[in-house]
Amino acid sequence: MKYGIDMGHNAAPDTGAVGIKKEDDLTIAVGTRVISQLQALGHQVVNCTPKSASSVMDSLSKRCSTANANNVDLFVSIHFNSYNGRTSGSEVWYASNSGKKFAQPVLTEILKLGYVNRGIKEGNFYVLAHTDMPSILVECCFVDSADDMKRFDPDQMARAIVAGVTGGQTATTPPPAPSDPEIVKLQQALNRLQVYATPTGQPLAADGKLGPQTNQAKQRLKTIFAISPAETEASNRAMWEAITSITVDRVVLRPNHGYGPAVRYLQFRLSVPPTGLYSDATVSAVLAYQKAQGLAADGVVGPATWGKLVP
Ligand SMILES: [Zn+2]
Incomplete structure (x- = not known):
């Protein structure tokens, strides 16, 4: 099957909602994953997102032209909602019965992720009305809802959309x-x-x-x-x-002995020049460390001091 994927907005002056996160970022995050997952399943995909636009209308019109020129079988426009910060959930829009057949399974898959069900809705959005094939517009969730943004994971959302538009296929996670x-x-x-x-x-x-x-x-x-x-x-x-x-x-280090690597490591941790010898400067640093850590300050690094340094 040949899918037309439209990542909403991202073509100034056509920019998306801004809430806790930016719609522009999230439509890209989900859309790029939808595209790669569909391709991994062997489907053809046309990215219908324009690179630039002179106006919002130009942006919308370009998305439709790309889908129509490429004769895709299904057009999927990915968006995120924004309202008053308290509203949350997912909804999928369609403009024809042929689109409705895809809207419900996509929403069903998204709802499995725990989002509030706002239903499938009929509406003549520009991109739904001006595409020649079945088309849906997915409002994944609300960018200004703390609940939704906490739940949102671009990979899961993409998998849900892919499962919905392919009739249950999910891209296998690479090993x-x-x-x-x-x-x-x-x-x-x-x-x-x-x-x-x-x-x-x-x-x-x-x-x-x-x-x-x-x-x-x-x-x-x-x-x-x-x-x-x-x-x-x-x-x-x-x-x-x-x-x-x-x-x-937990080798025990005592003043005036040389212990090589363990002393060098101790010196590294206590910012003492790394000589590898448990000399006066090291003793002073160990005493200070032991006092600061509430240990018996005896200058001997045993299990208790190692336990603080390397728990
Ligand atoms: Zn949008």
């Missing part, structure tokens, strides 16, 4: 990219150690994929540990030994 449990373990360890891609970075997504962020964070951790950054077995083994000494063994 997730393989996730490597070893990488997940590394990502979780890096997050636990608060070593991110950049000094001010965010925790990593534990997705099991060795992307640039995870790689950067791993390199940072090796640098902190003063381990060769090379991707060799020896380097990685040394890194894991150091991680384990902190997160599992």
